[in-house]
Amino acid sequence: MAVTIVVFAFLASTISTLAEKVTLNDVLFSGGYEFIDLTHPYDNNTVYWPGHQKFTFTKKIENIQEDKSWYAAKEFSAAEHGGTHLDAPYHFLQTGDYVGDIPLEKLIVPLIIVDVSSIANDDANFVLYKHHLDYLLNYNSGQPCILIFKFGWSKYFHDRNKYLGIGIDQKSLNFPGLSVEVAQWITTSYKNVVGIGVDVASVDPGSVKELAVHKILSRAGLYNMENVKLDRAIPDHGCTALVMPMKIAAGTGAPLRLVAICPKPKPDNF
Amino acid sequence: MAVTIVVFAFLASTISTLAEKVTLNDVLFSGGYEFIDLTHPYDNNTVYWPGHQKFTFTKKIENIQEDKSWYAAKEFSAAEHGGTHLDAPYHFLQTGDYVGDIPLEKLIVPLIIVDVSSIANDDANFVLYKHHLDYLLNYNSGQPCILIFKFGWSKYFHDRNKYLGIGIDQKSLNFPGLSVEVAQWITTSYKNVVGIGVDVASVDPGSVKELAVHKILSRAGLYNMENVKLDRAIPDHGCTALVMPMKIAAGTGAPLRLVAICPKPKPDNF
Numbered sequence: 241m242a243v244t245i246v247v248f249a250f251l252a253s254t255i256s257t258l259a260e261k262v263t264l265n266d267v268l269f270s271g272g273y274e275f276i277d278l279t280h281p282y283d284n285n286t287v288y289w290p291g292h293q294k295f296t297f298t299k300k301i302e303n304i305q306e307d308k309s310w311y312a313a314k315e316f317s318a319a320e321h322g323g324t325h326l327d328a329p330y331h332f333l334q335t336g337d338y339v340g341d342i343p344l345e346k347l348i349v350p351l352i353i354v355d356v357s358s359i360a361n362d363d364a365n366f367v368l369y370k371h372h373l374d375y376l377l378n379y380n381s382g383q384p385c386i387l388i389f390k391f392g393w394s395k396y397f398h399d400r401n402k403y404l405g406i407g408i409d410q411k412s413l414n415f416p417g418l419s420v421e422v423a424q425w426i427t428t429s430y431k432n433v434v435g436i437g438v439d440v441a442s443v444d445p446g447s448v449k450e451l452a453v454h455k456i457l458s459r460a461g462l463y464n465m466e467n468v469k470l471d472r473a474i475p476d477h478g479c480t481a482l483v484m485p486m487k488i489a490a491g492t493g494a495p496l497r498l499v500a501i502c503p504k505p506k507p508d509n510f
Numbered sequence: 511m512a513v514t515i516v517v518f519a520f521l522a523s524t525i526s527t528l529a530e531k532v533t534l535n536d537v538l539f540s541g542g543y544e545f546i547d548l549t550h551p552y553d554n555n556t557v558y559w560p561g562h563q564k565f566t567f568t569k570k571i572e573n574i575q576e577d578k579s580w581y582a583a584k585e586f587s588a589a590e591h592g593g594t595h596l597d598a599p600y601h602f603l604q605t606g607d608y609v610g611d612i613p614l615e616k617l618i619v620p621l622i623i624v625d626v627s628s629i630a631n632d633d634a635n636f637v638l639y640k641h642h643l644d645y646l647l648n649y650n651s652g653q654p655c656i657l658i659f660k661f662g663w664s665k666y667f668h669d670r671n672k673y674l675g676i677g678i679d680q681k682s683l684n685f686p687g688l689s690v691e692v693a694q695w696i697t698t699s700y701k702n703v704v705g706i707g708v709d710v711a712s713v714d715p716g717s718v719k720e721l722a723v724h725k726i727l728s729r730a731g732l733y734n735m736e737n738v739k740l741d742r743a744i745p746d747h748g749c750t751a752l753v754m755p756m757k758i759a760a761g762t763g764a765p766l767r768l769v770a771i772c773p774k775p776k777p778d779n780f
Contacts, residue, residue: 263748
């Protein structure tokens, strides 16, 4: 009996020590995780909102120097809100945080993917309501996290007209988005959610003029991630989001490097 | 005896299960880690290399709309190589990777800080040689990692003339950097190092004209991180680096969001 007690005490102590000694690098580089880039690249084809400055190289030096060595350096112009980017709360709230104010504790957080692409079913008029989400958000743990909604739109990113749903009038837009109902529900019932992402150009549906979803989310202190690249399989929970905007101090928004660190799928059992 | 064997088998199995079940989010959000931003913000005072386009807002909309709601959006111009930024291998090697080509496996890696600030001792003429590093690099594990050298220069970032060591001629520069010897040593003896960072404006010392360190590092496939913000205590090993450049597809460099995730210091024993 005494031997058993000693052995179990040793067991408990070993497990406790192990849990303390498992470091972040041990877990992260164990081979069990993969890095998934949720960022569209910046180039001539990057989608911007109509009327906004597109990503453009304004100067390019690319040449062979006198000593035969290579030297290349460029300069660029861009609107804050194009490609995969972040909207700071200040975008729609005068007293809201600039990009540079958002604390890292809101930018490195668990990631929940809400895949509604089969419900949206390629319909540019699709609007997400609360009843679509009845079965979702099961993985909300109560700690700070972000939600990214997948409408299945990243496959159109290469075709700006289709992606934005630009009308014959060359002015109107049409793509899926969130309803006011969903924005209000999240900001009142899920106060641990610090940011909302979408794989379309706006959290508001493309056809609306009054950007009510932006306003509701800004007023609640959330940031948005728009034009998220979701073109491959990704677990709906268990990933960690790295939300890394260019640190524009007084930015209303900024180009965003968005990466998910996800557990690798387990091999099938044979 | 049989009981002991069973208990030890149970012990081994429990430990193995525990190690598998400790998820990244469990460890990362356990309260044992902190996030340290190694990024200077982009604003009017951000340090750029002489002659390069500084970070500038080219358009600012910030006003109250007809419906009394707030709307703000901006556009900006900047050189790729200013503020806290990344140099892609293509900067000095025609066949090198663009920013957009660098795989995430080289951008999320263990971080080793090499603090030589007490040796540099505020001397703008300081050049780092191999003999300064005899006692260093103990934490090199052989897996992909980055090294960031701390010369103690971030405290001058607010004063561009002092930070760059701009001479009376308004042309010459003077700040610490790496020697050719150190660049060759790292790229030949530590092939697991994928990137080099410095808390000054260049990996080459400010006074040199021929940027040999840049060339050696580019040719070996390494990226550089320049103007890293190192103005607070940070562990020299055990941190994870998030090296998150703006994803400029054909970038020779890019604004960089650089964050370290570090184990929190243990409270002192009383």
